Amino acid sequence: MRVIEQQKNAVFKSLTELADAHCHLDIIHDAGLIRKAIERGVISMVTNGVDIKSNMKALELADNKNIFAALGMDPEHIVGVPEHELDRIVEFNLDLARQNRNRIIGIGEIGLDYKNEEWRQMASRQKLVFVRFIKLAAELDLPISVHARSALKDVFQVLEEEHAEKVHLHYFEGDEKDAELAVKRGYMISVPPIESSKRRRMIASTPIENLMAESDAPVVGNSPMAVEQSVRLVAEAKSIDFEGAAAALTNNTKGFFGFGRMQHGGLIRI
């Protein structure tokens, strides 16, 4: 009897597959952490590029089995480069994504960040680049992973003006009202492994079909394994069990990014 119970548990455990909708594997220097996450059931991870170096690394890491790449340029690397070099760098990254269209599953990390006055002052520069990547995603028919620190209102506005469709709002920091607008537009929202009462209320009022889980490792979680905590937050806020939450969130992430389209090695099955 006990043996049967153990076997049942073993089978059940192996079915709890987790998907990390947003992380940065290029800056996790201990490859053992990534391996361990896969062993623990984090079977799919979307690693996001933020500049030329990390985009190249994301392409290198993507096996399109467990690790999938999104290429982009995040606000930090837009405000951080000299104005006269920006265009050349943007063009390089856009071309890199075009040339590797069949090896990537999304455009990201892109977006706006008004973390301080200096960065807010550079809103128009940030928006110009953000828009170019949104247009690229439409051209390549790929979803986008969007960063929106202290800039959710402007992000919503740009996305609407650009008629962006397949949108993932990563590390969502909005409230229930913001989430309602996102859901109305068909966007996906992802939950990082950080608890707050505002986030809990947002999760509780948002349909699970619009939610995904992310670790944002190593920026927020230490490794993609932290996505377990994000799943737990969703399970608790929605008063459902961990396995149920995991199954729904993993399914949403797979569906949104279309992992099923990718064949191991990076070729698209047609």
Ligand SMILES: [Zn+2]
């Ligand atoms: Zn990120």
